[in-house]
Amino acid sequence: MKVEVLYFAMLRERIRLDQETVELPAGARVADARTAIAARHPSVAAFLGQVTIAVNRAVAEETRALREGDELAFLPPVAGGAAQAIRISAEPVTIEGAIAALPGGDHGAVVTFAGIVRRRGHHLADVVRLEYEAYREMAEAVLAEIADEIEREHPGVRLCIHHRVGALGVGETAVAIAAAAAHRAPAFEACRAAIDRLKARAPIWKKEIGESGEAWVGLGA
Numbered sequence: 001m002k003v004e005v006l007y008f009a010m011l012r013e014r015i016r017l018d019q020e021t022v023e024l025p026a027g028a029r030v031a032d033a034r035t036a037i038a039a040r041h042p043s044v045a046a047f048l049g050q051v052t053i054a055v056n057r058a059v060a061e062e063t064r065a066l067r068e069g070d071e072l073a074f075l076p077p078v079a080g081g082a083a084q085a086i087r088i089s090a091e092p093v094t095i096e097g098a099i100a101a102l103p104g105g106d107h108g109a110v111v112t113f114a115g116i117v118r119r120r121g122h123h124l125a126d127v128v129r130l131e132y133e134a135y136r137e138m139a140e141a142v143l144a145e146i147a148d149e150i151e152r153e154h155p156g157v158r159l160c161i162h163h164r165v166g167a168l169g170v171g172e173t174a175v176a177i178a179a180a181a182a183h184r185a186p187a188f189e190a191c192r193a194a195i196d197r198l199k200a201r202a203p204i205w206k207k208e209i210g211e212s213g214e215a216w217v218g219l220g221a
Helices: 009-015 030-040 042-050 095-100 136-153 184-201
Strands: 002-007 019-023 052-055 071-075 086-089 109-116 127-134 158-164 166-169 173-181 204-210 213-216
Touching: 002 009, 002 030, 009 042, 009 204, 019 030, 030 042, 030 052, 030 071, 086 136, 095 109, 095 158, 095 173, 109 184, 127 158, 136 158, 136 184, 158 184, 173 184
Parallel strands: 002 071, 086 158
Antiparallel strands: 002 019, 052 071, 109 173, 127 166, 127 204, 158 173, 204 213
């Protein structure tokens, strides 16, 4: 059977492909696809144990059976318009824009977070820009899921999450989050939970480009 395989971030660079069609034996599972890609592309074999695999835009267990025509996305570790005003775009993001996109309600408190590109990065001390890449359709679904979770945990909270992709210079805003609630405590808690879960779960990657070199964040490459 044939499946479509998508590559992102460091994997895409090393394999030099965005996607390809791969033939697997009938009855193959996600674990078999991982093994097949390791054999097909030895340059990334050492990293595939750290890679999450999504099937048809949902994270899949290794034992999941595959079918003809499935889409498999190989997702390296992350650096970390839905009802909740979710947006991933190459356009600039701002705190003001995130606040403006909040659903209406009886809000006595709005807490915001802005993630700014800084000169000293995770790997490089002389960053000149960051390059953000996302599996956009899945990332937006994950962000909407995160917002739904947090809004259920904190009734009355409303969230907006805007994330930028593409090349961003030092001082530019990469992510803007706004959390609104009737009182300040749940708004603070929701805002912090949103950025923590985004960095842990959303398929968004960043690469540091500096005067001394370049490095993907989140994977020892």
